[in-house]
Amino acid sequence: MVDPLAGNEQVQNLRKLFAASEVPNDPKAWDKAWVDATTPWDANRAQPALVALIAGAHDGDALVEDGTGQKVPVSQAIPSSGTAVVAGCGRGYDAKVFAERGLKSYGVDISSSAVTAANKWLEDQNLSADLKSKITFAEADFFTLATAQSAVSALAKPGAASLAYDYTFLCAIPPSLRTSWAETYTRLVGTDGVLIALVFPIHGDRPGGPPFSISPELVRELLGGQKKEDGKEAWKELAELKPKGEGTRPDVERIMVWRRL
Template sequence: MPDLYGIGFVQSDAVQHMRKIVDPGVTSTWDDAWKVDATPWAAGEVQPPLREAIEVNRDEIKWPKTGRALVPGCGLGYDVTYLAGTLGINALGLDASQTVLDRARASVKENPPPQGEASFEVANFFTYKPAEGFDLVYDYTFFVAIPPSLRGDWGKKMTELIKPGGYLITLVFPIDPYFEGGPPHYVQPEHYDEYLSSAFDKVVDRVPEMSAPGHVGRERLIVWKRV
């Protein structure tokens, strides 16, 4: 089986197959991909840099111990359950796919987090209107999954969703030489600055010390604080 998260990820057969199914501008096609497991981004576990940010460097940022967290494009929900169980907060996963959220809910029912609460909702991130804001948002593959033309709207929505003083964790991947097509779409760390710098302060910006083998040298951990 090829290393889907190695250097050839964006050109791999699995990604090309996914691209034939998914039209990033048509929300329903993400559900089509999950129905046939054309989901090469699904690593089946929490990415090491998220653990690094939350656990190893816990003195660097005082993460919220109460309140709410959000994971847009949450997929199978590993990050949602992890944030709930580690921080003891109520974590919500959003995804456009009913198929994958049915799996996520079944997984949480079988293995609930030791503290906090993990829940899921089928929703469009850009039109989602919660009753209250969030203290923490985690974006791993969502930014690179949406069409680049929507990145401005992504920044506006993050500003709207995150409470003043709240945090946005962005794990930037895949950082590769320029390539066309997507998803994933071409990304560099500075692409986030344009859409966040007016409403957020950058409090962490570094190459993670902990990375999955195929991610080494191809990702960056950036944490933002809502002003």
């Protein structure tokens, strides 16, 4: 299949940055991407598919089990308290969405320039003091979260998050890190916590990446391979949804909602 992103100049420039580095997921390459404004993933707003999900756009056709086993509309299964984590947060638009929902929201990024851009964006939002206090951006390696090596003390303990959100992160990391991706979320998200994965891009063949092609099937394989200490499944898939609403891209992305068992 032809890659529709192949003609995107920013995507090509991003790939050149990583082709020039021998370090997987090189922080310096990500930082240079931000310095050079080579940021094809930056939509300058929260993702419409996420906003629509939380607003209840799928509630009429997606009833899922909550932590007690009761069937509820999918938006009600998404926590509204506790701690949210956005991996590879960029400027942090989505972190603000979770803070508005009532969670203490952490956006983490391996690039110091991304974190600087996120904090500048936050300052420009003219938010209430209460809402602003719920949002923290931090330079951190996602793969150290929920360990003693975490650069964010609030995210150093296993099960620290009640909600996690993944978008343009799984597709950005080298395939060799995908198992670690699943292991990190399994450590990070506590029992009955939720992972929302906005799976993109789901078309084309991109062996060179980033972005790399991903799919709902890949996410199922990764999370399905994770086990609890007793050997039982660590995750339950609650929903796979085709985004709908203005600004969404149903032809190239899917929303997956998972609950940590």
